[in-house]
Amino acid sequence: MTDPTDPAESRPRTEPVAGRAPTIYDVARAAGVAPSTVSRAFARPGRINADTAERIRRVASALGYRANPSARALPTGRTSMLALVVADVANPFYSDIIRGVQVAATAAGYTMLLTDAEQSAAGEREVLDRAVSSADGVVLATSGISGAALRVIAGQRPVVVLNRAVPGVPCVVSDDPRGMRQAVAHLAGLGHRRITYLAGPQASWADGVRWDALVEAVRERGLDACRSGPYPPTVDGGAAAAPELAGRPTTAVIAYNDLMAIGLIRALAARGARLPEEVSVVGFDGILAAGLVTPALTTVAAPLRAMGRTAVGTLLDLVHGAPPAAGPPVRLPPELVVRASTARPGRSRPAWATASVPTSAGTG
Amino acid sequence: MTDPTDPAESRPRTEPVAGRAPTIYDVARAAGVAPSTVSRAFARPGRINADTAERIRRVASALGYRANPSARALPTGRTSMLALVVADVANPFYSDIIRGVQVAATAAGYTMLLTDAEQSAAGEREVLDRAVSSADGVVLATSGISGAALRVIAGQRPVVVLNRAVPGVPCVVSDDPRGMRQAVAHLAGLGHRRITYLAGPQASWADGVRWDALVEAVRERGLDACRSGPYPPTVDGGAAAAPELAGRPTTAVIAYNDLMAIGLIRALAARGARLPEEVSVVGFDGILAAGLVTPALTTVAAPLRAMGRTAVGTLLDLVHGAPPAAGPPVRLPPELVVRASTARPGRSRPAWATASVPTSAGTG
DNA sequence: GGTGCCCTGGCAAGCGGTTGCCAGACGGTG
DNA sequence: CACCGTCTGGCAACCGCTTGCCAGGGCACC
Incomplete structure (x- = not known):
């Protein structure tokens, strides 16, 4: 095939594998010991004489x-x-979570199995079961999974839920109330008095938490909050909110997530709004794209990698037999990343709010 | 714990699992048949009497x-x-590939194991080996992996390489020359005469292919091409190229990938360039963020999901015993997505090219 | 010198499926 | 009615590794 004298092609193995992959029996025979000794040489460091182990x-x-x-x-x-x-492998929100889990798992000597929960409505249960039954533990990072499915999984394996609080199951979440307070403090400091929350899916646990946290944070500072939505948690969902927001007396918007915030920014810009002078927009999550759009998005960046890492740590404790510890969820602090999408509010009613777009009387 | 009358809580299992998970032996005993019959009832549909199988x-x-x-x-x-x-789980380029592989694998009844090849220089080989040895086949989507490592893996498992052509190994790639021709045709149609290639890592197989393709495409149309770089294939890498590009008489840039193109766009905008009037920028890959930046990036979108799907298809053929078929790589057609970052070139030397930034005489 | 313990290594019984081979039942043929 | 093929289901031998238990040797201690 290739030049046999090619040094890069020289066999790294002194003994070419005959047929199948070698087993402990092959090693045992070659080393003149029993198979069990070979097994122990790898699994029980101290159990075997050091020299023997080395030879094996x-x-x-x-x-x-x-x-x-x-x-x-x-x-x-x-x-x-x-x-x-995860709910959707291609969603950028999960990228860093996947990364964090992957790194932590690898460091602990584990291999990561990745499954999309919602890709196939039909075989979902089946797919999930197969993935789960060949793993020692499961990190669940999907808001959409049903309580029943979760219970089934939790019944067969140690489980840690990421990004959602589920009673009775160990959870790791971002401390959204804290993040929300930072965001509100930031906006308040800029002079905004009324903040609109651009709501994501009602089924999402995080959506409720964020809205509640906004209401609370706003109350603490004597500001106003109002809510718009729900919209799909996507770029298009955020863009779809632009017409409705145009009819609202608000100078600042906090979106359920970065994708919606980005969609909103783009839609507002397309309507001729000057950002951030006329509207300040804040996102949640801290995905990569948030830093790339124009204006760059101010966002409450969740510690995604840390969350992945922490989830794996907790999970491995469970796998290694730690008590379930059904306490409150582990809350990791997010970080407000201030970029260009937030600024002091403009004085007057912005032009874009009454622009030529034929807006139907705001629904919701 | 919860209300025992809650219908959602009613046990789905008539026989609660006693201790461990039930095995075929348990099923056999309960059904009054031999374990082998249970095994066959699942694995060999026709081998067992239909009624018996159903009962089991x-x-x-x-x-x-x-x-x-x-x-x-x-x-x-x-x-x-x-x-x-993959080289980096968090790189958006891989998101859709992961997705495609995941979907195809699931559809075929396989579970996907995900590994980062370059995250840990140290245990990399080890990690890779473990992942590989517990899979029936491997899809390698990482430009950085050494030929030696690749050979080792290919020696133990069926392998399909994604996004790179390796002689003797089945490969699935995007048809970059074709994509490049489209991009050049697009730019030529807009009136650009000279195209600068913003080079990525020299070690990257795709970088060479894209440059060669550009040279060829440009030659066909009697245009000029020049090359700048190499730069890291990241947003920062692209941004770093801005000063050097300022010194070049070019109206159009084709970047090695979208991340670099985005970095370049942002850096040029930060220098005061008006885009796309003064410079047209084209990226490669078609990542999500490409459509979100301002101006939205024109890009040669690789058929990432299709590539993932095709790779899995090819791999499964191999796993199921198909001949290795060491032909040329499978080339999937990319699609030029025209967005706002490309336009007719401006008449005069743009202002930004000689802006106040103290540019050293262009290196390279 | 005897006793008991530690160290080392081997034996063999699983783990839970899969599958080649066999045997009994049954039905069709000559 | 004998013979043979097909259909079903069971038996048992693996697959490769782990681990409880045992035995022999060496050593220390009394």
């Missing part, structure tokens, strides 16, 4: 031996795999 | 039986898992 290890690597994960999982019941279930 | 299935579901994946994998050697190895 050498022989094993010469043979190119790799433990068969399935065979190891069978007697022990541990697969060294963690399942991460 | 009923009993199994009543018991809440789920096959143990490890136990199944041990004798068959098939884990029903596919590994996807």
Whole structure:
């Protein structure tokens, strides 16, 4: 095939694998010990004489031996795999969570299994089950999953829920009330008196938390809050809110998430609004794109990687037999990232609010 | 705990699991058949009498039986898992690839294992090995992986390489030359005569392909091409190119990827350039953020999901014993998405090119 | 010198499925 | 009625690794 003298092609294995992958039996035979000794040489460091272990290890690597994960999982019941279930793999919100989970899992010697929960309505249950049943534990980062499905999963494996508080299940969430207070403080400091919340899906746990937190934060400072929506938690959803917002006496909008905030910004700009002079917009989550749009979005950045990391840590404690510890959710502090989408409010009723777009009388 | 009369809480299982998860032995006993019959009832549809199979299935579901994946994998050697190895999970470029692979894998009854290849320089080999050895096949979507590592992996599992052409290994790539021709045609149509390529990492296979394709496409039309870089394939990398580009007589830039294009756009705008009147910018890849920046980025969108899907299809053929078919890579057509970042070139030397920024005489 | 403990390594019984082979039942043929 | 093929279901031998238990050797201590 290739030039046999090519140094890059020289076999790294002294003993070419004959047929199938070598097993502990092959190693045992080659090293002149029993298979159980080989097994222990890898699994129980101190259990075997150091010299013997070293010899075995050498022989094993010469043979190119790799433990068969399935065979190891069978007697022990541990697969060294963690399942991460997200609502939508392609949603940028999950990118950093995936990253955090991945890094933490790897560091702990686990492999990550990734599953989309809502991609296929039909086989979802089935898919989930398969992923879950081959993992030692599950990190659930999906708002849409039903309580029933969650209970089923929690019944078979250690589970940590990310980004939602579920009673009786360990949870890791961003401290949204805190983030909201920061956002409101920021807007108040700029001089805004009335803040509109651009609501996401009502089914979302975080949506309720954020709205409540806004109401509370606004009350503390004697400001006003009002709510618009719900809209889909997407760019288009945010854009769809522009006409309705135009009819409202508000100078500042806090959106359910960055995607909506971005959609809103773009739609307002398209209507001729000057941003951020006429409207300040704040997002939630801190996705990559938030820093790239114009004006760059001020956002309450959730500590996504830390959340992933923490979730894995908690999960591994559970896997290793820690008590379920059904306390309150672990709250990680978000960080308000101030960018260009927020500024002092303009004096007068902005032009865009009454622009030529034929807006129907605001619904909702 | 909860109200026992709550219908949602009624036990779905007639036989509560006693201790551990039920096995085929439990099902066999309950159904009055042999374990092998239970196994066949699930694995060999026609092999068992239809009535018997139905009864077994009923009993199994009543018991809440789920096959143990490890136990199944041990004798068959098939884990029903596919590994996807990417360079950086959080890079938006991979989002849609992950999505495509995930969907295709799920549809085929496989579970997806996700691994970051370059996150940890140290244990990388180890991590990779573990992921790979518990999957039936591997989709490699990482430009940085060494040829040696690739060969090692290819030696143990069916492998499909995504987004790079490697001789002797089945590959799925975007048809960059075609995309480049479209981009050049678009720019030429707008009246641009000289196109600058903003180069990404030299180690990247795609970078070479894109540059060569640009040279070729430009030659066909009698235009000029020049090259700037290399720069890191990131937003900052693209931004870093702005000063150098300012010194060049070019009205159009095609960047190695969208992130760089976005960085460039932002940096140029920050220097006071009016876009797209003064410079047209085209990206590659078609990531989400490309459509969100201002001006929205014209880009050669790779068919990322289709690539993921195709890679999985090819891989599964291999897994199911198809011949390696070491032909040329499968090329999937990208699509030029025309947005606002490209326009007719301005008449005169743009102001920003000689702006107040103290540019050193262009290097490279 | 005897006793008991520790260290080391081997034996063998699983873990939960899969599957080749066999045997009994049954029905159709000659 | 004997014979044979097909259909069903059971038996048992794996797949590769883990681990409880045991045994022999070496050593220390009494």
